[in-house]
Amino acid sequence: MLRWIQNRNWLPEIALSAFVFLVLGGLDLATQGVIAMLYSLAIAASFLFVRRLNFLASALVLIASVIEVSFSLVPIFSSIGIVLLAFVVGAFSLQPWREINFVVAIFSGLVFAANVGFNPTINLAVFGGSIQLVQLGRVFIFLVLALLTTSLISLSWVLGQLSMTRLVHVGTEIDRLVYQEKQLKLSIEIAEQSKRFEIARDINETVVQRLSSVITNAEGGIYSAKANPDAGLRALEKVLESARGTHTELRRLFDTINRGTVVSTNLPTFADLDSLAISMREIGLDFSISHFGKRFALDQSAELAIYRIIFEALKNVRQHNPKGTRAAVEISWLENGLQVIIKDNGVEILRRSSAGPNGLPLPYEAKDDLDALLAKVSGPGLTAMRERAESFGGSLELKRVVGIGFTVSAMFPATGIRVNLDPDS
């Protein structure tokens, strides 16, 4: 119910308002007459402004109190509306109007208590007899009613807040079930990945062992071939056998790691960055790639790692930023290495799209500066990017640019990534 109200703009307010006016107002009409409808109308209308234009809700409640006093009304049923209003205010109004409207509701409750207690037309009829209320009796009734209304309104307001807090932090039964299901799926996925990782680790061990065998046999062949060609030949056979075994194990490792994913026959290279740019533009990112410096040949696995870093960074830009975000990839081909910078202006776009109280884009504050300096940006994607960079002797840094967005900067030394084309060296 609360979620339904949260997800709609005016409809819940109108429905609630109509309910209060028709049901509670109707009952007051029947017991108090037409004038009581004015009071009911004001109270009902106040429900329209519990989420927006809250000051109108306060004003309408106060107007209702004025009507109540002016016409010496005792609108018992519509007064229940105030208790209901306190609940809705507690649940949906934002600070400081949540508190202001609560105080106004309490005041309205006290007015009701005073109006009933000190109304000269009200007497107590017990068992058919008529008892005239003395002043002390009226004060007593006022105090009892004041205590009752204040308690009811406060309780209702607190319950409203509690319901919203519960919805936000605990969720409904359905939320919890959905969450549990998600968690279960994730647990299964993690368990599967963990097992896959275990298998991959075992295969990796075997591959290392087999490669050790290839190397030692090749060396053995070289060392023994001069003195004993037959021994060299035997070593060569062992090398071939071990190399085949390694290939089989690698194939198994490849299948294990790529299980559940579509594997492209060609590994992506820098040439694929253009098609990546097109797909990024198709999903609403303003994407550009620039190269600086003289390009040099890259080691195939280094090129793949750099491509993956760019891809992961762009995936993050796409996931966390609105459409229209500008993402720029700058690749600097330096004499002693390669620098890749991926930057976006997602925070700026988001800030521009959310207007502040004065209608202008939200300004950034000292807290944003502090966050940029102190808040640690982490995540599995970032760790993977950093590990990829480090595996080629490089480094990766992620910076939050205050009010603008994020910048990922990866630096690779030429020794780790460059293909040496000089045949003499």
Add this chain to the structure above:
Amino acid sequence: MTSTIRIGLLGTDPDVRFGRKLVLSSQPKFEVVFDSVGSPEDLEAISQSLIDVLILDQRLLSDAGVTFYSSLRKLTGVKQVPPAILTASFAQPYLLLDALQEGIFDVVSVEQGAAGLVAAVSRTYSRANPHSLSTVWELICTQTTYRTVDLNFVRLVDELPQGLASSLKQLKAVWQSSDLATIENFDLDSLNKLVSRLPVLSSVELILAMNRSGLLDVE
């Protein structure tokens, strides 16, 4: 000393052993006299063989190479065990520290190639120190080391004659100076006399044993 170096070769992978055997056999002064997977029975066989240098892989049938060598030392006695070289696929600082602590002379990885293995065997046979004090210092500084005070070792160090104790004092002074240049210039061979008096196989093992018992940190 014999003219040929008698080598024992242990490792689970027969192909790797075959390759190593080819390399070692191609050397004129090397002879592989023992070749096995490193089973518990091999402990007894090695202790009774006349092996000059033992090459054992970290991957053995019964245990890890370091643990196997430790068992072998217990069986034969520290001074009777053949000096050993540990082989591994990759060079790993923690493995090197573990091995040196157990008295293994050196660790040779596949990356170092056949030339590295041949050189290591020659060095080990002649009991030449493959590492300097600065290497040991860096190894201890970068790896997590655990203190286990060996009371018997401490007692033996305390009972050293005055002349030998001065070498230890010099070592402690250099170690505690934390000056890399001084540490670099320290001659490990100056500890050889101490090695012969204590239950260690090399000066590197002596330093590591002293560090483990906390003897390098106290006056």
